[in-house]
Amino acid sequence: MTATLRIAWLVARKDLRVEWHSRVALNQILPFAAITMVLFAFAVDRLPAAPGDVDTVLVQLAPGLASLGTVFSLLLLVQRTFAVESEDGALDALRAAGVDATAVFWGKTLAMWIQLAILSALLLGTAVVIYGIEVRWSGVVLLVTTWLTATFGLAAVGTLYGGLAAGARGRETLLPLLLLPVVAPVLIGATRAVEAALGTGGTAIADGWPWVGVVAVFAVAFGAGGTLAFGPLIDE
Amino acid sequence: MIAMEDAGFIIGSYIVTFGAVGAYAVWVLRRARRVTSRLPDDAKPWT
């Protein structure tokens, strides 16, 4: 158990260090995510008519669009983290060295969680700024809880299916096929909870907590699922 | 029966259903024939 945790921590630090040296998430994935938030505004086609106007449709949609942006970023982060592993055969080497797969799962999940959490915070911040949302500060506890739970659940499920797709032919298309149907509960739950926290949908803060429950159940389910299933899935 | 209202949708849905099942059944049977013709009988536990 302690050995598993030690190796998980080792793997997580290694992944974060790779990002620290390469800055791919920062220089490529983050701008991508930010530009999708702008594109969403084009798609909704409701930019304010005059300076100073705030578009209510965009404000209402903002939590959902931020969640969607996070999911898209997740796809890229997962591709990236497993590209790092397969570039020089490191995932193979990890398997060949008999490194505990559960530890690899938790390590990669942890590193992905941290990166995704920062990314999604920036996304939501972008949404607040460019869509002109009035934040209500009383919802901040709900907001932070949702943020951490949802990004953890996404990181866990992303690592799990990313590992399965990593060795496969056509991994770029297989990953979204496997991942997108699964993340529906997070998308739904996080959107509603953030909506309640920000007050954009006219709902009370208390209405948001059941949705955090949905997201939390998802996070626990895939944390446990990944612990058990990651080994058999990545092992060729 | 043909005078039924919305006959196109209703009969269409029956055709879609049994057409799809039939097409799949034909595909499976043809595949079965192709594969088993290259296999000795002792590799077919159902025979």
Place this chain on the structure above:
Amino acid sequence: MASPPATSTTTTPTGPATTTGTSTKATRLLGAAAIVGIVWLAAFGLGFSPADANQRESVRILYVHVPSAWLAYLAFFVTAVASGIYLFSKKHSLGWDRLAGASAEVGVLFMGITLVVGALWGRLTWGVFWEWDARLTSTAFMFVTYVGYLTVRRLGGTHQQRARRSAVLALLAVLEIPLVHWSVKLWRSLHQEATVLRPDGDVKMNGLMLFTLFVGVIAFTLMYMWLVIHRQRTMAAEDALDDAGLDLAIADRKAERA
């Protein structure tokens, strides 16, 4: 790194093949029964059964829609159980893996039918092809999930690798589907003002209509069994052919050395 497969793997293996196909007396009987069931269902569903007071003629679509949905759920249930047995039994018998795969394939077929026919029915009853009903939405997710499962089955590797990978994935789907359904249901309960006709709660089924639905379930069960048996045998034959091909290829390589 890998060289192309030896060409001789495509030649006929040793031993006579006196029978071709995957049919036996039992499956022929089953197939005949399924065809009778289909004709019977069409006769009752399109002819003898009456129109519904609320839904009028469109209720006839339900006689294929509801049974195909039920059998699709059953098929995925079978996939989950067979995957579990494969994974947790000591023998790791490939028979269970092939049953899981065959059942999932037929399940995806039936679920696809369910979605298309359901959309036709929705157009007649609700006036739209798609309604954001919880059951409908999570069914669509389930469909995509099992399409993904079938894709993973084709990734390659040894038979045992394929079996293990897909069994784990099938069990993950069991984890995922209730979660998706639950969340979609909660999501829909927010928007209850857009009242949707419950697909079957609104129908007052009389005796003959219930009987027709019953015929539908029987017909679909027979089709399911026939399809799964044949598909599963075909998979067994394909696996056996792979093994036979391997024997030949090994012999080829051994000969190469001399």
Place this chain on the structure above:
Amino acid sequence: MDRPVVELTGAVAVLGSFPALAGASLVVQRGEIVLLRGPNGAGKTTLLRVCAGLLPLARGTGVVLGCDLATERDAVRRRVGLLGHRNGLYLDLTVAENVRFWGATVGATDDEIAAAMDRLGLRGRLAPLQVRRLSAGQQRRTALACLVARRAELWLLDEPHAGLDASGRDELDATLRQAVASGATVVVASHELERAGSLATRCVDVVAGQVVGTP
């Protein structure tokens, strides 16, 4: 008497549908340095991967370090060090970070990690450089240092000389001799017959997925 480190009997391993290993039998005793010779595509790489517990056997049996390949694969993997065609390094990390990471997976101490880097001449100028910026030979040396840091009992090396310069080869040979002196066993697949042959205690020919001659 000691059990052999490697005992393969009639091993068949499949890549796709191609039997890259078609009934190979091999026995390696503790302390040997065995050189696998053979043309490209003969199955040397596959043989090494099978011994490492990375590729499952489609037929035949294998026991490595007293552990069965089919049932005790994880135990085999933890005690075997494989250096394949690819180095298994993280190209964005520095040399020192890579060696530290791979050493730490088996709980190597800082001293052991430093010693491993010394052994391959990686301390000093090279240590803080990103692996991506190194030459092929320097990358290979880093991978060897990772292997040293992992303290494997059986070393399986696939073309370890490839890309190494003269001093790198000397370091590699010295490293292998030292590993054997401290109780390890080495199996090398190499094209550089002269170089590897002077190092090897025994040569084995691999042809068409089989091992030629007595195992």
